[in-house]
Amino acid sequence: MEFHSLIAVRRSLRAYADRPVEPEKVERMLEAARWSPSCGNRQPWRFIVVGEDSPSRKAAGESLDPGNGWALRAPVLVVAGAARGDGAVVESREYSLPDTGMALMSLLYRGADQGLLVHPMAGWKEAPLRAALGLPGDFAPVAVVAVGYPGKPEELDEATRKKDGKPRTRKPLGEVAFTDHWGEPYRGTVRSAPAKVYETDLQIRLGDTDAMGHVNNAKIITYLELGRVGFFADVAGVERVEDYQFILAEVNCRYRIPILLQDRVRVRMYVTDVYRSSFRFRCELIDPRDGRVFVEAETAQVMFDYATGRPRPIDDDFLDKIRDYIGG
Ligand SMILES: Cc1cc2nc3c(=O)[nH]c(=O)nc-3n(C[C@H](O)[C@H](O)[C@H](O)COP(=O)(O)O)c2cc1C
Missing domain, CATH: 3.10.129.10 (Hotdog Thioesterase)
Structure with a gap:
């Protein structure tokens, strides 16, 4: 897909289809993230892929806020974050988080490019997420990304469907x-x-x-x-x-x-x-x-x-x- 179309097509919608995601599509998303730029080429980003059959899936899902319950239907959750000690620091500026943000963006666009619905979330509780995935102290989780195929909005509860029906807005x-x-x-x-x-x-x-x-x-x-x-x-x-x-x-x-x-x-x-x-x-x-x-x-x-x-x-x-x- 051409890049301008991709920018228009990527949406953080919430209705997922009951359809598995091919592992190679997830792999391409990770590859896109891996080739992102980073300060000093330090590549501080880390990703944990949690599929439907993963032993960590239930506990990871339980860390989501109730308002993000729609994400439990997504067959794959990808947790993205920064290994802070691996990131570059210039003067007092820490680059591990912005670097991870860029990699996350590449991951999202490559997902959308393959027809997937990829929705990043900050609505989760950190302690249970850390426990579910065995995250080390130096690792700062940034987003849980729900990955799946777009589904039918009419299968969402009314409040969530209303959120998805709102037009996209941006500051001028x-x-x-x-x-x-x-x-x-x-x-x-x-x-x-x-x-x-x-x-x-x-x-x-x-x-x-x-x-x-x-x-x-x-x-x-x-x-x-x-x-x-x-x-x-x-x-x-x-x-x-x-x-x-x-x-x-x-x-x-x-x-x-x-x-x-x-x-x-x-x-x-x-x-x-x-x-x-x-x-x-x-x-x-x-x-x-x-x-x-x-x-x-x-x-x-x-x-x-x-x-x-x-x-x-x-x-x-x-x-x-x-x-x-x-x-x-
Ligand atoms: C870091 C981050 C955290 C987000 N957290 C949530 C969330 O917890 N729940 C949710 O429904 N959407 C979440 N979103 C999606 C945003 O609401 C969405 O990106 C924004 O409204 C713009 O819409 P668009 O992505 O469709 O362009 C998050 C997005 C980002 C980048």
Whole structure:
């Protein structure tokens, strides 16, 4: 998966499928972590893999906070932490924890890259975790990561399902990144993914379903198009076909749950990246009643000069409208 898609796809969701994880996938995650950078190449990170059949599994699971009970359904738990004595110290700055954080991030991305749901947790009690896994005193556990395949949100209890249904949010770029000196907000072209979400509801038609009884995969592409049409009209004020200046260059689509006639469909989308001549949307088709995600997709739109048949830079006017909308 391309890295920008991976950033958009990785989520800390909580519904796990009743499906084992192939050991080689876990191994690839550990390999990705192993090749992370570290200060002085000291590699202070350590990982303990606790599978479903592990003798430590029950006790490790019991160390989780009650609010993280959903993680017990994940077939694999990976405990990540730092062997502090192995980390570099520069002046008085200790690097074992940030190094471990970077390795943890590599582990998460490699998991998501393989279609896994990888959810890091800080909600556990340290003493029982130490006892369950025989952790040495010098080792600082940082996160317990639940690893498994994504499951059905409707199998979660209501409170947990609500958490998963919430849109992702981030602080604005200017609040976390500065230019020249502290406090001078960095002003980018647009917020990075995921920015403000645009939503519009769609009406399923009987004719959208096929012999299999669900909405046909080709219709889903049209549903995504309806989302874009809504976005262009509502956000950019582009309604007439002759005002369309974009051509669709790419659609990546993952069909997660079949859409049935009795379902409700909402398109949820946001701009993830803006380049000189193109920009990308990340889109989801969801049921607004229970948050189920039917489809995840990414699309790329290229600003196109129909006279020359070539891409051209995005208009300032259009860029301003997007910027105003997402507040970047
Ligand atoms: C170190 C760390 C600890 C976390 N602890 C928990 C936790 O105990 N329970 C939980 O449900 N989510 C936990 N999360 C997940 C965060 O809530 C989540 O990453 C954040 O809301 C952003 O959502 P996203 O990962 O889907 O982008 C943790 C994340 C990190 C990085």
